[in-house]
Amino acid sequence: MEVGFLGLGIMGKAMAMNLMRNGFKVTVWNRTLSKCDELVQHGASVGETPAAVVKKCKYTIVMLSDPPAACSVVFGKDGILEAVCSGKGYIDMSTVDADTSTKISEAVTSKGGQFLEAPVSGSKKPAEDGQLIILAAGDKGLYDEAIPIFDVLGKKSFFLGQVGNGAKMKLVVNMIMGSMMNALSEGLELTDKSGLDPHTLLDVLDLGAMANPMFKMKGPSMLKSSYHPAFPLKHQQKDMRLALALGDENAVSMPVAAAANEAFKKARGMGLADMDFSAVYEAVKVPKQP
């Protein structure tokens, strides 16, 4: 099976490699073409432009860093709009908002192509191991055809209906993540100020009904005030804002998420925007007195 792959950042490279390891023939493209070299050594072909890749392959996957990058590869010179047509499937696995997704979808389908948004949950390691969670939405026919691809890339894929639903589901998940991170932060601070050992709290949590990988991974580094950004706080706060806005559209009142969002804002005001989102713990702490 021949697959095009646009975007060879940390995630894209791991995913393209993974596809090749599993028998797919892959044609790659990257804005900085030299980034294709390693893939070529493992057997990939190179497309000169996004349009060239689409021309060659029935299915093209894109994995870019943000909405502007995702748009430029579609609408720019030699972009995929110049080649996409009936019989071509375009699968955008970048994390973009519902509006961007819809805009790209309309452009692709107006040319006769099929479109799927398919943002993923998971970072570098799951990408390498084919353990991503894939939140697909858009063209159901394309989704069904893409299942062999998704089976390689992810441990599980979901088809969520119309374009935009993938982005929305990711917002809801990240909103819950942000509230849970605040719950943990408040708990750690409460133990600390009550004369209990927050490390013990982590141990107790990890043995019980609330045990989860995030608490296990983030908890110990939070207690060392170590916030190397796996997921920057400003992005977490932006996702909470967007989730609350989604609630606003639908008249859903979410006071816990709203309180968590204000704590992330407080953390931003403290200069922690570029640290890991777990740095909200610093905003929860009782300030040290001079």
Next chain:
Amino acid sequence: MEVGFLGLGIMGKAMAMNLMRNGFKVTVWNRTLSKCDELVQHGASVGETPAAVVKKCKYTIVMLSDPPAACSVVFGKDGILEAVCSGKGYIDMSTVDADTSTKISEAVTSKGGQFLEAPVSGSKKPAEDGQLIILAAGDKGLYDEAIPIFDVLGKKSFFLGQVGNGAKMKLVVNMIMGSMMNALSEGLELTDKSGLDPHTLLDVLDLGAMANPMFKMKGPSMLKSSYHPAFPLKHQQKDMRLALALGDENAVSMPVAAAANEAFKKARGMGLADMDFSAVYEAVKVPKQP
């Protein structure tokens, strides 16, 4: 090793059985003595009164339902105060508040006895399987001597320092649980009102970094509006109130827990006090319009 055991409710019976299966000689007592019969068939002895049990055994464990029951067995007629003395260890595994624990501790130690509070996390099944989590605090010497007992009853025991710390740690854990339950409820409602399937949200959550046994267990029944009380909402709300009060004492600001607490209050106002604490979902939902 000879151990006394007071209180043969659901939890106590499972724990006493477990001790016997693991080679302990157990002398039991229960307010309704007939409840001892099944244990006796498995080899237990019976003590006529709490005092009689303490007189006979070096270590006595108590597992009762609430503070008044825990107190009556200590301070009442034929209570353990009439027999406890130097060389006797008294281990209260009931869930009581820090003040009750302290009161019992002072009474026991004033008679020369040793005291340990040791509330547990876990319900019937973990009790039967020896998979409880034990939050012990009080006399460190007694804790060290009791380790063979705790090794049988629990998968892990913690020694948390002075009496009251066991109760406090449990409050912190339950506070985090309450905030997480609200985070989940808000997420389920947001998916539902945004045209996404809340069952899918549960599936996505269960595959990612926030996967935890509570979401997995409670989520599906919440979507069926099924709230058989494993842990009644009014008790959850009481624990949140007490955790917030502990924060108040120590000037810890916890806006997320406070918002969660108000949602549980709202649920109580809706008549859900005696349902499972996951019924807070009903208070989070957008009201149906007539």
Next chain:
Amino acid sequence: MEVGFLGLGIMGKAMAMNLMRNGFKVTVWNRTLSKCDELVQHGASVGETPAAVVKKCKYTIVMLSDPPAACSVVFGKDGILEAVCSGKGYIDMSTVDADTSTKISEAVTSKGGQFLEAPVSGSKKPAEDGQLIILAAGDKGLYDEAIPIFDVLGKKSFFLGQVGNGAKMKLVVNMIMGSMMNALSEGLELTDKSGLDPHTLLDVLDLGAMANPMFKMKGPSMLKSSYHPAFPLKHQQKDMRLALALGDENAVSMPVAAAANEAFKKARGMGLADMDFSAVYEAVKVPKQP
């Protein structure tokens, strides 16, 4: 002094009348021209189009209902852009957002004209009595020249600096209003459920340091569940959302306003969007049980 006046709705008509009563010569225009008749009977001239009014008058005031109306009078056919030029002052007293205001400002100034946004606080009665509060921002020179106009229309005018600041100040004021309305609602419900008389609470409040016209005016009708819309709840909630967004831009954490906003959302979910914003009281109440 010759003044143009565009927009003769409830507010605009009252303001134009007031100007005439105080000796201004006024040339009016309204989309439905017949609405000009009453003003003409009191001595007003009529302009056929917005452009015609601007051509005739050195200063033109506009008072329209929303951003689209405010824009159409500027950018539409025979709009003011066709006539505005150096020496002409354009004063937009409609309530529009900062972005709309900036867009109109740039268009007017690019033609050489001077621009002032000047949203007002106050409704029909203060408009008739010249008791509005005027929040002006933009061209300081024009503001200084317009003071005789503002002295007639308002009891007080403020110059707030660059265009957009008038809109922002109004958001902050309305945010405080929304939080206060929630504070009152919670207080009324707490008295009611605690066996106290909420009418007495209103009386006590009105005698003390928190006495304010809003509590005095809204309180009694809230207790009658009477919510005739002086300011619709959906607009109040929109302003809270925009105020929180302004805080988001500037990393200001506002947990009380956020909680109040979620209560207004809840009220929207209950179908109260078009009632007065004081109807948030219904969302605060403990639900009646069946």
Next chain:
Amino acid sequence: MEVGFLGLGIMGKAMAMNLMRNGFKVTVWNRTLSKCDELVQHGASVGETPAAVVKKCKYTIVMLSDPPAACSVVFGKDGILEAVCSGKGYIDMSTVDADTSTKISEAVTSKGGQFLEAPVSGSKKPAEDGQLIILAAGDKGLYDEAIPIFDVLGKKSFFLGQVGNGAKMKLVVNMIMGSMMNALSEGLELTDKSGLDPHTLLDVLDLGAMANPMFKMKGPSMLKSSYHPAFPLKHQQKDMRLALALGDENAVSMPVAAAANEAFKKARGMGLADMDFSAVYEAVKVPKQP
């Protein structure tokens, strides 16, 4: 009319003086008897003990600083319980909690006396000017008899029903006060960080529907970070906690008050407990970065 008066602190002295100026014969007592001197110069008699005052006077008013003081004058040696009997009215105008009030009420009525709790709203100046607000509850007959006294001391008195209701009404009022103070603080910070002048916000507020004496008085000093304690922050936070607890008893969900309470806790954690409650503004501010 002969009236006893126990407690000559700032408030009590002003009130007793006021009674004498209005023709009442007053017999005073104070723990430090020398504090009676000034009153004696204006014509007061002195009672040697609380019991002696009660013995002499049909009505005795007490105005003490806190529950322990209010109790000691009742239950202590030579306390009023030694003299109170049928035909004697005891009016406690101290600010005490509902439980203390109830305890004193039961003691007084068990001796045959009549009891009224009557906490006041207002500070030194209103006390001197007879402009207090009086929240009375307890014996209605005594209330009716005491009206001539209350007419002198206050601008308005309320009879609120059973003992405890005066204390509760004060909690509700103070809860609203705390939420409003947070609303103002958030608004001031939002203007400041958005490039608007917070002084202007105060001016705009003072002209509109939310104008109130508290904003007018506290606002300007908050902008100077001047927090001389008229009402200490720790007392405000305690009252919010108690109001939330009253809501808890009655299943009233109050998310705005809860958020405000957490902000006051944050302020306590910052070391502001003994400053004026308006110092919560410091906890609302975006932290200055190093």
